[in-house]
Amino acid sequence: MSSLPPPSSYGLQRQFQVYMAGLQGQRPSLPVNPEALEQAANRAMTPEASGYLNGMADSMRANLAAFQRWRIVPRMLRNVAERDLSIQLFNKRYPVPVLLAPIGVQSIVHTEAETGTARAAASVGLPFIFSTASSTPLEQVAQAMGDAPRWFQLYWSKDPEFNQSIVQRAERAGCEAIVVTLDTYLLAWRPSDIQNAYLPFILGQGIGNYLSDPAFRKGLSQPPEVNPQEAIQRFLAIFTNPSLTWQDLATLRQQTKLPILLKGILHPDDARKAIDSGMDGVIVSNHGGRQVEGAIASLDALPAISEAVRGEVPILLDSGIRQASDVLKAVALGAQAVLLGRPYMWALALNGEQGVRELLANLLADLDLTLALSGYASFAEVDTSAVVRL
Numbered sequence: 001m002s003s004l005p006p007p008s009s010y011g012l013q014r015q016f017q018v019y020m021a022g023l024q025g026q027r028p029s030l031p032v033n034p035e036a037l038e039q040a041a042n043r044a045m046t047p048e049a050s051g052y053l054n055g056m057a058d059s060m061r062a063n064l065a066a067f068q069r070w071r072i073v074p075r076m077l078r079n080v081a082e083r084d085l086s087i088q089l090f091n092k093r094y095p096v097p098v099l100l101a102p103i104g105v106q107s108i109v110h111t112e113a114e115t116g117t118a119r120a121a122a123s124v125g126l127p128f129i130f131s132t133a134s135s136t137p138l139e140q141v142a143q144a145m146g147d148a149p150r151w152f153q154l155y156w157s158k159d160p161e162f163n164q165s166i167v168q169r170a171e172r173a174g175c176e177a178i179v180v181t182l183d184t185y186l187l188a189w190r191p192s193d194i195q196n197a198y199l200p201f202i203l204g205q206g207i208g209n210y211l212s213d214p215a216f217r218k219g220l221s222q223p224p225e226v227n228p229q230e231a232i233q234r235f236l237a238i239f240t241n242p243s244l245t246w247q248d249l250a251t252l253r254q255q256t257k258l259p260i261l262l263k264g265i266l267h268p269d270d271a272r273k274a275i276d277s278g279m280d281g282v283i284v285s286n287h288g289g290r291q292v293e294g295a296i297a298s299l300d301a302l303p304a305i306s307e308a309v310r311g312e313v314p315i316l317l318d319s320g321i322r323q324a325s326d327v328l329k330a331v332a333l334g335a336q337a338v339l340l341g342r343p344y345m346w347a348l349a350l351n352g353e354q355g356v357r358e359l360l361a362n363l364l365a366d367l368d369l370t371l372a373l374s375g376y377a378s379f380a381e382v383d384t385s386a387v388v389r390l
C-alpha cells in the first residue's frame, strides 16, 4: 500500500515531519498523550458511546496499574543504529509487534467505522482483526484494505451453520488467522450501559456480518430488510453461548486450516489446554477490563502463562496497551505481540481514518525510539532482563 520508511527511521522521520509541520503553524490533529486523547474522545462521543467504550472501571485500572509496576531498565552503548522492528507470526512478517484488536460496533463512534480503521491499518501494514460484531460486513472492510494483512475474530454463536459460514467468508476475504474470543459468551453487567439503558445491538448496530450472512438469513422468516426486529432478536438469541466447552474446539479445528488463537486466556492451565486442543496461539486478555470486574490484569497473568507455554505457541496480549513502552514491557514478559484496543477507537472518534492513521504513525515512531533508547535493535532481543518489577 503506502511506501514506508525503513524501520530504523520511523522515529526520526516522524519527529522531523511533526516539527516541520509545526514550522508551518500546524499541530497534530489529535492529543498525542494517551490520557489526553481519551479525555478528548470522551468529550466528542455521545454519552452512550463513551459509556459503552469505557465499560467497567476497576479491572481497567488494574490493567494500567500492572504496566506501571513494571519499569524498563535501559542499556547503553550497544550500537542500535540499524534496527529491525518486525516480527514473525505463523510464517508471516509484520512490521511491529502490534495488531489492531477486534472491536465491534465501530459505527457508534464514527460513520467511517471499520472501513476507516481498516484503511488506516493498511496504510502502515499493521494487521486489523475484524470483529464478528462489526457494523460493516467483513467483505466490505476487506475490500477497503487492498492486500494488507487482516485476521478474523469469531464470536462462537449457538448456530453452527452461521459459525461455519462466517469462518468461510473470513477465509475467502483473505484473513490470515482466526481469533476465537472465549470470555464473552455472555455480556457482563456493565453499570454505565445499564445506567444509560443502552445496548447498540438492540438498535441494530454491530450486526453487519450477521445480516449479510446466508446461513443467518436462512434462520429468519423474513429478510432483515423487511423485518429488522426479527433479525435483531435472532442475533441476541444466538450470540450468548455459555454451554461451550473445550471439546467444542475440535469442530472449528476441522473447519479451517488457518492458525487459531484463543483470546481471553488468563490462567496458565487454560493456556496448556489451548495447546492440548490443537490451538496455534493464545491471547492473554481480560477484554480490556470489560467482562469480569475484579479480574486479574492481563500483564499480571502473562509471566505464569509464558512459563506454562514454554515457547510452544505464540502468546499475544491485550488490555491496557497505551504507548510503545507498554509494548516493550509485554514483549519482555513473554508476549510475541500485543493488540491495541481503545486508543484507536478514540482516534477514530475524533478524526476518522485520518485520526487512526496519525495515531498509528505516532505509535510506530514511539516504538522505534523506545526500542532504541532501551538498548535493543530488535524485539527478538528483548527478554525479562529488560524490565524490573517495583
Ligand SMILES: Cc1cc2nc3c(=O)[nH]c(=O)nc-3n(C[C@H](O)[C@H](O)[C@H](O)COP(=O)(O)O)c2cc1C
Residues within 6 Å of the ligand: 052, 053, 054, 101, 102, 103, 104, 105, 131, 132, 133, 153, 181, 263, 285, 286, 287, 288, 289, 290, 318, 319, 320, 321, 339, 340, 341, 342, 343
Ligand atoms: C467498544 C469495544 C468493543 C469490543 N468488541 C470486541 C469484539 O467484538 N470482539 C472481541 O474479541 N473483543 C472486543 N473488545 C475487546 C478488545 O478486543 C480488546 O480485548 C480490548 O479492548 C483491549 O483492551 P484496551 O482497550 O485496553 O486496549 C471490545 C472492546 C471495546 C472497548
Ligand SMILES: O=C(O)C(=O)c1ccccc1
Residues within 6 Å of the ligand: 103, 104, 105, 133, 184, 187, 206, 287, 290
Ligand atoms: O463490547 C464488547 O466488549 C464486546 O466484546 C462485544 C460483544 C458483542 C458484540 C460487540 C462487542
